Amino acid sequence: MLVFAKEKLVFLALPKTGTTALETTLEPAAAMVLRKAPNLKHTPGFRYDAFLKTYLGKCGLTNLQTICVLRHxxxxxxxxxxxxxxxxxxxxxxxxxxxxxxxxxSEYASDDPAKWARVGYPPRFIRTNDGDVMIDHLFQYEQMPLLIAFLEDRLKMKIDLPQRNVSPPSDMTLSAQTLAKLETKHPQMFEDWENAHR
Structure with missing residues (x-):
């Protein structure tokens, strides 16, 4: 999580959305950086809203906008x-x-996933406990140039994004049946990604 005081922007880092490279590049311009511990680096919107937003407000940082990246x-x-x-x-x-x-x-889309398939739920990261989207600016990971253009304009800086934490290649074949199972079990994930700025 990065807080840009002058620019009134808070970057919330959903895991597995290129956040490490972004944070490495943007950290020098940030007034506040939460990066080392995963539970701090990946502070979700609802936790930011409940705790950090109030603290930042008491420090004189009000009317902050939030930004987050969603991946398909x-x-x-x-x-x-x-x-x-x-x-x-x-x-x-x-x-x-x-x-x-x-x-x-298939296991992730089951009713009670095994430990190896528990990786979180993006809608929970960007929504309030009442289910409302609470992020001001959502961008698709697949449309990174739009995000970079937004940040360059907002932060008044040139951004050259390096590749970091790239996972090794693997067979990502998925059957139509399993895809349908995922879409049926977690339609909000797909809807949120579709509605992100493109």
């Missing part, structure tokens, strides 16, 4: 799958090394 649900899950399949996760309870992407997505 299948690609987002694919990034998690590849991340958990890397050698560093060998033997871990959430390793996906010995399973297919098909199995991973």
């Amino acid at each position: 649900p299948v690609d987002w899950l694919g990034s998690w799958y590849r991340y958990r399949a890397r050698p560093a996760k060998d033997g871990a309870a959430n390793s996906t090394k010995d399973m297919t992407f098909e199995d991973f997505v």
